[in-house]
Amino acid sequence: xxxxxxxxxxxxxxxxxxxxxxxxxxxxxxxxxxxxxxxxxxxxxxxxxxxxxxxxxxxxxxxxxxxxxxxxxxxxxxxxxxxxxxxxxxxxxxxxxxxxxxxxxxxxxxxxxxxxxxxxxxxxxxxxxxxxxxxxxxxxxxxxxxxxxxxxxxxxxxxxxxxxxxxxxxxxxxxxxxxxxxxxxxxxxxxxxxxxxxxxxxxxxxxxxxxxxxxxxxxxxxxxxxxxxxxxxxxxxxxxxxxxxxxxxxxxxxxxxxxxxxxxxxxxxxxxxxxxxxxxxxxxxxxxxxxxxxxxxxxxxxxxxxxxxxxxxxxxxxxxxxxxxxxxxxxxxxxxxxxxxxxxxxxxxxxxxxxxxxxxxxxxxxxxxxxxxxxxxxxxxxxxxxxxxxxxxxxxxxxxxxxxxxxxxxxxxxxxxxxxxxxxxxxxxxxxxxxxxxxxxxxxxxxxxxxxxxxxxxxxxxxxxxxxxxxxxxxxxxxxxxxxxxxxxxxxxxxxxxxxxxxxxxxxxxxxxxxxxxxxxxxxxxxxxxxxxxxxxxxxxxxxxxxxxxxxxxxxxxxxxxxxxxxxxxxxxxxxxxxxxxxxxxxxxxxxxxxxxxxxxxxxxxxxxxxxxxxxxxxxxxxxxxxxxxxxxxxxxxxxxxxxxxxxxxxxxxxxxxxxxxxxxxxxxxxxxxxxxxxxxxxxxxxxx
Amino acid sequence: xxxxxxxxxxxxxxxxxxxxxxxxxxxxxxxxxxxxxxxxxxxxxxxxxxxxxxxxxxxxxxxxxxxxxxxxxxxxxxxxxxxxxxxxxxxxxxxxxxxxxxxx
Amino acid sequence: xxxxxxxxxxxxxxxxxxxxxxxxxxxxxxxxxxxxxxxxxxxxxxxxxxxxxxxxxxxxxxxxxxxxxxxxxxxxxxxxxxxxxxxxxxxxxxxxxxxxxxxxxxxxxxxxxxxxxxxxxxxxxxxxxxxxxxxxxxxxxxxxxxxxxxxxxxxxxxxxxxxxxxxxxxxxxx
Numbered sequence: 001x002x003x004x005x006x007x008x009x010x011x012x013x014x015x016x017x018x019x020x021x022x023x024x025x026x027x028x029x030x031x032x033x034x035x036x037x038x039x040x041x042x043x044x045x046x047x048x049x050x051x052x053x054x055x056x057x058x059x060x061x062x063x064x065x066x067x068x069x070x071x072x073x074x075x076x077x078x079x080x081x082x083x084x085x086x087x088x089x090x091x092x093x094x095x096x097x098x099x100x101x102x103x104x105x106x107x108x109x110x111x112x113x114x115x116x117x118x119x120x121x122x123x124x125x126x127x128x129x130x131x132x133x134x135x136x137x138x139x140x141x142x143x144x145x146x147x148x149x150x151x152x153x154x155x156x157x158x159x160x161x162x163x164x165x166x167x168x169x170x171x172x173x174x175x176x177x178x179x180x181x182x183x184x185x186x187x188x189x190x191x192x193x194x195x196x197x198x199x200x201x202x203x204x205x206x207x208x209x210x211x212x213x214x215x216x217x218x219x220x221x222x223x224x225x226x227x228x229x230x231x232x233x234x235x236x237x238x239x240x241x242x243x244x245x246x247x248x249x250x251x252x253x254x255x256x257x258x259x260x261x262x263x264x265x266x267x268x269x270x271x272x273x274x275x276x277x278x279x280x281x282x283x284x285x286x287x288x289x290x291x292x293x294x295x296x297x298x299x300x301x302x303x304x305x306x307x308x309x310x311x312x313x314x315x316x317x318x319x320x321x322x323x324x325x326x327x328x329x330x331x332x333x334x335x336x337x338x339x340x341x342x343x344x345x346x347x348x349x350x351x352x353x354x355x356x357x358x359x360x361x362x363x364x365x366x367x368x369x370x371x372x373x374x375x376x377x378x379x380x381x382x383x384x385x386x387x388x389x390x391x392x393x394x395x396x397x398x399x400x401x402x403x404x405x406x407x408x409x410x411x412x413x414x415x416x417x418x419x420x421x422x423x424x425x426x427x428x429x430x431x432x433x434x435x436x437x438x439x440x441x442x443x444x445x446x447x448x449x450x451x452x453x454x455x456x457x458x459x460x461x462x463x464x465x466x467x468x469x470x471x472x473x474x475x476x477x478x479x480x481x482x483x484x485x486x487x488x489x490x491x492x493x494x495x496x497x498x499x500x501x502x503x504x505x506x507x508x509x510x511x512x513x514x515x516x517x518x519x520x521x522x523x524x525x526x527x528x529x530x531x532x533x534x535x536x537x538x539x540x541x542x543x544x545x546x547x548x549x550x551x552x553x554x555x556x557x558x559x560x561x562x563x564x565x566x567x568x569x570x571x572x573x574x575x576x577x578x579x580x581x582x583x584x585x586x587x588x589x590x591x592x593x594x595x596x597x598x599x600x601x602x603x604x605x606x607x608x609x610x611x612x613x614x615x616x617x618x619x620x621x622x623x624x625x626x627x628x629x630x631x632x633x634x635x636x637x638x639x640x641x642x643x644x645x646x647x648x649x650x651x652x653x654x655x656x657x658x659x660x661x662x663x664x665x666x667x668x669x670x671x672x673x674x675x676x677x678x679x680x681x682x683x684x685x686x687x688x689x
Numbered sequence: 690x691x692x693x694x695x696x697x698x699x700x701x702x703x704x705x706x707x708x709x710x711x712x713x714x715x716x717x718x719x720x721x722x723x724x725x726x727x728x729x730x731x732x733x734x735x736x737x738x739x740x741x742x743x744x745x746x747x748x749x750x751x752x753x754x755x756x757x758x759x760x761x762x763x764x765x766x767x768x769x770x771x772x773x774x775x776x777x778x779x780x781x782x783x784x785x786x787x788x789x790x791x792x793x
Numbered sequence: 794x795x796x797x798x799x800x801x802x803x804x805x806x807x808x809x810x811x812x813x814x815x816x817x818x819x820x821x822x823x824x825x826x827x828x829x830x831x832x833x834x835x836x837x838x839x840x841x842x843x844x845x846x847x848x849x850x851x852x853x854x855x856x857x858x859x860x861x862x863x864x865x866x867x868x869x870x871x872x873x874x875x876x877x878x879x880x881x882x883x884x885x886x887x888x889x890x891x892x893x894x895x896x897x898x899x900x901x902x903x904x905x906x907x908x909x910x911x912x913x914x915x916x917x918x919x920x921x922x923x924x925x926x927x928x929x930x931x932x933x934x935x936x937x938x939x940x941x942x943x944x945x946x947x948x949x950x951x952x953x954x955x956x957x958x959x960x961x962x963x964x965x966x967x
Contacts, residue, residue, distance in 0.1 A: 667792025669723070669785045673714055674894070681898045688905045694804045694844075696911040702808045702841065704906065706834070708899045709815035715891035716819075721869055725818050725831050728862060732838050735854075743845045747916040749925040752847045753934050756926065759850075759857050760941055764948040766862045770869040771955040777873040 010076045011222075017065065017081035017098040020058045020108065021147035027054035028140035035133025044132045048123035051136035055119055055143050059112035066105045077102055077518050078222070080153060087156070091217040092208070099153035099221065103519040106359060107150040107291055110366045114283045115143050117486035121374050122275040124482030125381055135175060135273070142168035146284050150291060155204050155219040158292065162200065162256065165285045166193040172280065173272035185271040192265040196255015200292075203248030207299070210234050210241045225298045232302060242299055246306035249296065253289030257343045259317045264591055266340055270332040274377030277332060282339055282369035287362045290346045294355040297520050307351045311435065314347025315442040320588075322449035326456075327585040330387050331376045334457050338413070339369060341446055345428050348443060354431040355520050356513040360501045361428055363512075364420035367493035368412040374487055375406035378479040379461060383472055389457065394466040398476040401484045403462050405491040410458050412494040414451035414551045420498030426544055427503060433543060440543075447547060451554025459562035505540045699740035706733035720773045720783040724766060731762045804844060811837030828866050835859050849923040 031038070031047055038046040069077050079100040087094045100108075119139060126132050145164025152158040167190070174186025204219065211217045213234075216227040234241040253259070258266040269281050280286070293300055293310070300306060318341045325337035342365050349358030380387055382399060396403045412419040415426065425447065433440035466473050478484065502508020560567045583589070666672075706729055713726025735755045742751020777783050780790070814834025821827040835858045842851035930938050 665792055667789030669720075669788065670715070673723075674890075677711060677715065677894055677898070681894065681901065684898070684901050684905075688901060692801070693798070693913065694801055695913045697906055697909075698804065698808070699841070699845070700906050700911070701903070702811060704899065704902050705812050706815050706838075707902075708895050709812075709819045711898060712819045712891055712895045715894065716888050719824055721824060721866060721873070722827060725827055725866065728831065728858070729815055729818060729834065732835070732858075735850075736838060736841060739842055739845050739847045739850060743847070744911075744914075744916060749847075749922055749929055750933075752850050752922060752926050753929045755847070755850050756853060756930070757934075757937060757941060759853055760945070763857050763862050764944055766865055767948050767952050768955070770865055771952040773869055774872055774956050783873050 012068075012072065012076070012079045014065070014068075014079045014081050014100070016061060017079060017100055017151065018083045020061050020065075020112070021098070021144050021151060023054040023058050023061075024140040024143035024147065027051050028137045028144060031133050031137030031140060035137055039133045044123065044126065044129070047133040047136045048119070048126075051140050052116060052119035052123065054140055055112050055116045058143070058147065059109075059116050062105070062108040062112050065100050066109065069100060069102065069105055074518055091212050092219070094154045094156040094219050096157065097153040097220075098151040098157075100151065101519055102515050102517075103291070103294060103359065104150055106363060106516070107287075108147065110287075110363055111143070111146050111150060111284050114366050114370050114490070115146075115279060117489055118275050118279045118283075118370065118374070121278075121377070121483050121486040122273075124480045125275055125377055126273065127480075131175075135172070138168055138171045138175070139275075139279070142172065142280065142285075146288070149288055153220055153222070155207075155221075155224075158295075159197075159200070159204065162252075162288060162292075163197065165280070165288060166190055166197070166256075169193070169269070169280050169285055172276040173269045175272055175276070179271075182271040185265075185268040189265040189269050192262050193255050196252045196262050199248045199251025199255070200253075203245045203252065206236075206241065206248065207231075207245045210236075210245070221295060224296070228299050228302065239305065240303065242302040243305050246296075246300050246303040247309065249292065249299075250306060250310055253292055253347075254313065255289075256292075257286045257289030257347070258340050259289075259313050259344065259347060260320065263317065263321070263340050264594055267333055267336045267587070268591075270330070270336050274332065274373060274380060277336070278370045278373035278377065281336065282373050283366035286339065286343055287346070287366070290343070290350060290358050290362050293347075293350045294359050294519070297350075297353075297355045300350070301353065307353060309351075311348050311351030311432070311439055314344045314349075314351055315432075315439045315446075316344070317341070318344030318348065318446040319442050319449075322446040322453070323584055324587050325453045326449060327581055329389050331379065331389050331392075331457060331461065332373075332387055334389075334453060335369070335372055335376060338372075338450065338454065341450060342369065342413070344446070345425060345443065348432050348439060349428040352431050352435040352439075354428065356516045357424070357427040357431055357501075359516060360512050361424035363500075364412070364424040364494070364497050367490050367497050368409040368419075368421060371405055371409035371487055371490035371494055372413070374483070374490065375402050375409065378402040378483050378487065381479055381483070382476055383468060384475070386468065386472065389460040391468050392461045392466065393464045393468075394462070395476065396462040398466075399478045401478055402487065405484075405487040406462070407458060408491040409494050410454045412498075413454055414555065415447055415547055416551055417548065418498065420494050420496070422548070423498035423501050423503070426547055427501060429547060430503075430540055430543060433539070444546065444550065448550040448554050451551040452558050453554075455555045455558035456562055459558055463563055503540075505537055505544075696740055696744040699736055699744075703733040703736040703740070706730075706736065718784050718786055720776070720785055720788070721770070723785060724769050724773075727769075728762060728766065731758060734758060800844070804841070807837050807840035807844065809837075810834070811841065813837075824870050825867075828863060828870065831866075832859055832863050835863070847922050849926050 027050055031051060035047050038050070065079060069079065080097060081099075082095055082097040084096040086096045119136070122135070122139065126135055129135060142165060145161045145168055147161070149158050149161025149165060152161060170186045170190040172186075173189050174183045177183040177186070207224075207228075208217050208219055210231045211224075211227060214227075214230040216223075216230055218224060218227065228242075231241050236244050251262075255262040266281055266286070270277055300310075321337045321340035321344065325334050325341065328334045328337065342361070346358045346361050346365070349355070349361060378399065379392065379395060379402060382395070382402075383392065386392070408419070412421040415422045417423075429440055429443050429447070432443055466476070468476075499508070501510055501512040503510050557567070586592075710726045710729030710731075710733060713729060714723050715726075717723045717726060735758050738751040738755045738758065740751075742749060742755075773783050776788060780788060782788070811834050814830045814832070814837055817830025818827050818834060821830055835854060839851040839854045842848070842854060
């Protein structure tokens, strides 16, 4: 795939790839421009149909391209679609071009597949929304941006998509912006994302700049893969350039994928409609960070220090978010913290160099998390936008399909075999153990908590008696087919997707990892994974059994606490005098700390700067204006007195001279005669003397 | 100087007359006085003409000039006095120093 | 003074008359006295003319100057001064500067005169001057003669125009 081995590179071209992101863009454009009219004429079905058609068609194209890619030999799996010449300035060359390789294929299948299902679901969910056209337009625009992100063949196109998904996320979180809290949540998401994006752009710049100093400046992925070894010895700030670049890139990933310390936006993002939470904050946008690291694996392999940082942060995030999820009562908040926690797992994977494992978990997570969110949405919809689990219960008998799909997804996320979550999570935990048992331990604890809080959610929502008021209970019914069929499909994915990555230890051939090998071909496979060494099978089985056991433990505890009610929650909530529970329940007060430190700090700084600008800078400007006025005043005076004075003086001189000279004309004949005589005499004198 | 009367005698006479006439012109306040001075000057010129005609030229051309001069003197006196009369009628004075109407 | 011939004496007498008369014109306080002195001076000059053999010119001098110009002057004096003012009518001012200038002029001209070589002898006369003058006037100098007559005509007209009373509207007070 790259030139490093001097092979003849075969790159296939296509003109079809561009339609994959373009179709949703067209859908977005139509809905933005005339969506209101379509909705008026054809109802929500019109806009929804149009909006769903686009990603569905993209999905078809993705499948076609996937099949095409499969047909090629392993080292030829790259399709390029160069659409337009874009930037060619100096040594920077970036075109609007899309690439389709195994990694892109996985991502696109997830994005378009899950995306289309969520579009279908949204038609059912947003049944009383007057601005449905705006919703679907934004959804389509998001699809466009996300597809640009995963299909772009250079860092700049990826960045375009990166920012685009941030923008759409803002628009969708704050969809019901008439509520101030929703608008604020959207702003928070965008601003925190921007902090990450800043790091990302610094990383891109530094990378390009350093490569350029070796004469190989490029932002195109396939060229980067081949030339990034050139900067192996460059140092910056006491460490290798590669480390600095990857750390910056990781900042971007942390912002987009909600890792510590930039995760704070994701729980607040639950203010948006539930399909948005499912699509953006479970399946697609938040995975952009993982994708980026996987895509740039060649440079992350050059920076083991960054890998350490990534893994540590990922592990801590997984644990940290899981603890918060234990105590939340809002159904969506639990799922949000669960997402943050699962993303932590993915970062653990890419941190140790197991990029394929990370992407595998990304894919399985997309299925079961989307299913969970959509199921929660179904519940919320049926309960008339009630989200507090303490007011739910016993919904199993009213919403069976929702219940069963939700349960399946929960089993998957808890990590019970043979569902998808088991394979992907265990792959990660195994790789983590080989890297550092401490990381494994943290991940293991987080897995225990995951199982517990997920089953707590299930039991509080679906079992027992309904704790809602009578009016709500009377209107409880299963959601429409538009909403439940996507649930079924996603639940199916949760069941079967895991079989793509069955490890060798269990007799599988890990198709997934092999599929992604061309993209990771030159990675040093990080620390811990050694394809040829004989790894300890016993240890692997042991770890697997431990994972299942702890998952079962969580299930049991939840069952006892919330079904049988034999263990009182108070036993836990009153630990450390109830303070521990309060701490967890309030998310460790991180948001409050951030508000004081960052937000108020920035506002204070802004006030100081505003004062500075108004007084010092404007003062200088006004001073300059005053000086100018003074100068012009002086000039005016000079002009008036000097210039005009000169003119007047000249006239005065003429006047004076005239006044003096005219006195000759005395009118006195005597004088005239004198003059005549004197002159004649003088002439005589001159002539005769 | 006393042996015979030469040309220079006459010229000197003319000179003396001319000086007196000039003196008159320059000092007289009365306009008519000034005119008298002018007559004297003209006379002096006439003497010169006639004397030169007799002594140097040997012909009577100088005398003819003299006639013309006399005639012009008369004409000029006539006009001058007419002007003076007009001025007298206007300004009631012919004092040269007072007649400064043409001054600036 | 022994060889003082009659002609020389006559010359000095006549010259003296002319000069005295001129002095009288210059220094007289009274304008009538000035006019009469002028007449005396004219007479002297006429005499000098006779000595120079210009008898016709002498006659013209007497006729025109004395009989014409002087009378005219006296008329003008009478018309402009009034009889009562005759006594204090001819003052002069600025004598000293005039004296300076006149002296300067005299000095220059005297020097010129003294430096030039003058003829001593009077040239002989063949004809009577009247005859010759008449011939010249209507011969060589016919043009100036005619022009002179035009000049006199214009003088005549001019003098009349200058001195007639205004004939403009009665409302203008002169």
